[in-house]
Amino acid sequence: MIKTKGVTKSFGSLQVLKGIDLVVNKSEIVAIVGPSGAGKTTLLQIIGTLDAPDSGELEINGTKTAQLKDKELAAFRNHNIGFVFQFHQLLPEFTALENVMIPALIGREKSQTAERKAKDMLDFLGLQDRISHKPSELSGGEKQRVAVARALINNPAVILADEPSGSLDTKNKEELHALFFELRDKMKQTFIIVTHDEQLAKHTDRIIHIKDGLVTGQNKSDELA
Numbered sequence: 001m002i003k004t005k006g007v008t009k010s011f012g013s014l015q016v017l018k019g020i021d022l023v024v025n026k027s028e029i030v031a032i033v034g035p036s037g038a039g040k041t042t043l044l045q046i047i048g049t050l051d052a053p054d055s056g057e058l059e060i061n062g063t064k065t066a067q068l069k070d071k072e073l074a075a076f077r078n079h080n081i082g083f084v085f086q087f088h089q090l091l092p093e094f095t096a097l098e099n100v101m102i103p104a105l106i107g108r109e110k111s112q113t114a115e116r117k118a119k120d121m122l123d124f125l126g127l128q129d130r131i132s133h134k135p136s137e138l139s140g141g142e143k144q145r146v147a148v149a150r151a152l153i154n155n156p157a158v159i160l161a162d163e164p165s166g167s168l169d170t171k172n173k174e175e176l177h178a179l180f181f182e183l184r185d186k187m188k189q190t191f192i193i194v195t196h197d198e199q200l201a202k203h204t205d206r207i208i209h210i211k212d213g214l215v216t217g218q219n220k221s222d223e224l225a
Contacts, residue, residue, distance in 0.1 A: 001026045002047065002158060002188065007056035009042055016042045018213035023159070029191040031201040034210035037048075040194045041162055043210065047192060048160045049077045078107045082151030084161040088143040090135040090150075096122060097131040100149045107154055113168050114153075121149040125179070134225055141172030148179065158190040159183075163165070165197055177203065 002024040009017040016039045018191075024030050029101055032040050045051040046058060049065050058065045060111050065106055073188050082103075090099045104114035123129050125145045135143055145165065161180075165173040177200050183189040193204065201207050209217040 001061060002186070002192070003059040004043075004047065004057075005057045007043070007046060007052050007053045007058065009039075009046065009051070015165060017046075017052070017053070020210075020213075022208065022215065024190065024192055026157075026190055027184055027188040028206065029180060029204045030193065031204040031207045032192065032194045032210060033196070033201050033205050033207055034216075038210045039213045040210055044162055044192065044194050045155065047158075048081050048083060049073055059211070075107070077104060079154050080157045082156040082159040084144070084147050084151050084159060084164045086163040086166040088147045088167075089133070090143060090146060092135050095132050095134055096127060096138065096146045096149075099146055100153055103150060104153050110164050117153055120151070122146070122153055125149050140168050141175060144168060144172070145179070146174055148176075148183075152183070152187075152189070153214070158192060161193045161195075162192060163195055163197075165195070165200060168221075173197070 002022070004020050004022045007017055007020040008015065016163065023148055032043065034040055042051070046053050049058070052066070063076065065073060065076065091102070099114065100118040100121060101114045103113065104117055109117070119131065122128060125143060125148065127145055127149070130138060130142055165176050167178060180191055181203070184191065193200065193203055205220070207219045208215060
């Protein structure tokens with residue numbers, strides 16, 4: 001479903017990615033782990049089409065993203081990729097409902113349809129009583145669930161999460177991790193997660209180890225149990 005082949009990326013004289021080959025299947029939860037500076041976030045940005053590789057290919061659901069023009073790429077990203085960040089990245093002036101609606105509205109969904117879908121998603125995530133609250137009125141765990149709802153609203157092919165539980169306490173962290181697996185089981189959602197959290201990584205379907213810009217190994221998570 002998601003393939004990278006020979007992906008490289010440099011920033012000036014520093015080569016961050018040195019030829020990454022990956023395959024991620026539908027409904028798979030994959031953790032990308034490695035030391036700081038290994039290239040994990042750079043790889044995630046390239047898979048998310050937020051940055052382009054210097055060389056190599058990215059294919060998502062049969063589409064080779066390098067063949068898309070800028071507007072086509074933006075539309076493709078909007079419909080196929082959801083993002084969850086460590087610090088939520090919610091717009092503070094908007095309510096939870098409005099934050100979740102944004103990707104649907106960008107995708108030219110009618111306002112009434114976007115609102116219905118956003119309410120359904122927030123209800124599914126147990127936030128039906130928080131839809132009119134702004135981010136400053138939500139707990140850390142609630143903010144991250146709103147961010148997950150926003151990532152899901154366009155029914156993307158994949159959700160990319162960069163240290164999604166890094167700012168949460170233990171209880172909210174465990175609830176967020178459980179939510180990812182619930183979404184995989186109930187919605188067949190695919191996740192690629194960059195994380196330093198060993199507890200999250202060992203429960204995923206597969207762990208991809210990156211060091212110095214290269215994939216150094218892959219494990220089925222049950223091999224580490």
